[in-house]
Amino acid sequence: MRPLLLGIGLGLLLALAQEVFRPEVELLRKDKRVVAWVSGEEESLFYADYGDLHVGELRELTPAKAVVGERAFFLDAGTVLEEGLKPGDRVEAAYNPDWEREGLPYLMRLRKAGEEKGERYLRLVLFDPKGVEVRLGEEVEARGPLALVERGGREELFLSGGEARYLEEEGRLEVQPLPGRVVLTQGATRVEGVRLRYQNDTGEAFLEGPLALSREGEKPLKGKAQALRYLLDEDALWLLGDVEFVQGGRTTRAERALLREKEGYAYLFGGVESRDEKGFVRGERVRYALESGAVVVLGRVAGEFRE
Incomplete structure (x- = not known):
């Protein structure tokens, strides 16, 4: 069973079609779409990687080997492991029976077994040095070099740094996901992290940090946080952990923030605290104006100001 290669030598397709392919x-959730695509230029790659499924008790897991029930598999940096x-x-265990090392088939992905039933596994690999583009619904976009999309009983999308290449002599794909530069945008707000995971069954995307946030405008905003959580159904974008906004001489800190772009x-x-040269204000709930940096305390206000 050889995987289907869909995106090698795209330059030839471009020459023939005289347009970008x-x-x-596409993943569908209720009435919303999650779409990932590559530029179609010569260095980009789109690859369908098929495998078989095996369910059992995890008996051993090392960086090079996994034993599930009575079967053993080898793994590498491209193997996706659930935390x-x-x-x-x-x-x-999703594995490729046609690629073996020392008599062991290759482990593509390992996760806790759910209620889904199936005999085949499909992983779609998208690689683009210019960035794989991902659209989450209508409002949020993300970009990173490497995307892995799982289709089937459970649909997930992983966006990270790293690379993928097709090894023609061996007839297989080599995937090397790494923490890297993943950028998520909503309107004028831009957040940079290291790795994004989207789960279609819950509609939740999680961007790992540390995060760097920026927003252009009359008063540019810079910020940071530990992580980002986006809820597709609610169009709700949360910043989590040690949130900090710096804008126009004012620094504002909080445990978490909900952005309404x-x-x-x-x-x-x-524990919100906002300070500038005139003093500070504190509260448990604060409304923050993204254009100006002005704050309004909505709950448990305290403050100190200087003339």
């Missing part, structure tokens, strides 16, 4: 993957796996867990505000929660 941009392969894409928190430990021996004794009931897991689902269309409204032009962020709502800050948890």
